[in-house]
Amino acid sequence: MDMEQFDMPRYLSVLPLFSDLFPEERERLARGCQLRRMTRGDMVFRVGDPCDAFYIVVLGQVKLYVSSPAGQEKIVELVSPGQSFAEAMMFLSMPCILNAQALADSVIVCVSKQAVFSEIEHDPRFSLHMLAGISRRLHGLVKDVEGYALHSGMQRLIGYLLRDVEDEISSAVGIVTVSLPVSKATIASRLSLTPEYFSRVLHELEAERLIEIDKREIRILDVQRLASYGSH
Numbered sequence: 001m002d003m004e005q006f007d008m009p010r011y012l013s014v015l016p017l018f019s020d021l022f023p024e025e026r027e028r029l030a031r032g033c034q035l036r037r038m039t040r041g042d043m044v045f046r047v048g049d050p051c052d053a054f055y056i057v058v059l060g061q062v063k064l065y066v067s068s069p070a071g072q073e074k075i076v077e078l079v080s081p082g083q084s085f086a087e088a089m090m091f092l093s094m095p096c097i098l099n100a101q102a103l104a105d106s107v108i109v110c111v112s113k114q115a116v117f118s119e120i121e122h123d124p125r126f127s128l129h130m131l132a133g134i135s136r137r138l139h140g141l142v143k144d145v146e147g148y149a150l151h152s153g154m155q156r157l158i159g160y161l162l163r164d165v166e167d168e169i170s171s172a173v174g175i176v177t178v179s180l181p182v183s184k185a186t187i188a189s190r191l192s193l194t195p196e197y198f199s200r201v202l203h204e205l206e207a208e209r210l211i212e213i214d215k216r217e218i219r220i221l222d223v224q225r226l227a228s229y230g231s232h
Helices: 008-013 023-030 087-092 113-122 125-150 153-161 184-190 195-207 223-229
Strands: 033-038 043-045 053-059 062-067 073-079 099-102 106-112 176-179 211-214 217-220
Touching: 008 023, 008 033, 023 113, 053 087, 053 113, 073 125, 073 184, 087 125, 106 113, 113 125, 153 195, 153 223, 184 195, 195 211
Parallel strands: none
Antiparallel strands: 033 106, 043 099, 053 106, 062 073, 062 099, 176 217, 211 217
């Protein structure tokens, strides 16, 4: 990606968060944005850092996580291209309460708090878009808590594998291939599973001829059987 030729207003126009803004509003907001290139392992921010911006992933992937004093990690969210993060912390005017780290070489947009607040003053409608984005994230986190509390580890893993075909489970035929975007250990942490349990369940599903594993490629051999298997 040519960082110097990156068209910030045009990029903002394709994001749901900013698509309804007038061109002059996007131009104004773009002036408060900064493009950052991250290499794998770089920290976007750490717990305790001031949160004076929110971020959008353009390329790559970012993990949001917390760490125990013993160094154990719990991944809260994996953020992919087109998704944003840290909006709520920015509005709280409090230090960051979690860590954000690039999982791969990434490009992110840093949207300054000053630019956001200035845009809200110009047009209060903008705050509705921000609230909608925060609400979507809250809804996702509530679904996560529901999954941890009510679903078995097997069900959580199957749900993850079927996340992109949920609306087509009843009609899906043939083999569906799922590419794991990050390591199995990272996904296990995201699902609140140990890496050992994650691998054990995958191999159980493979033994049942529900999936085939080829490194990070998971071929789902029977979507409907896999969906029902988790409820046994």
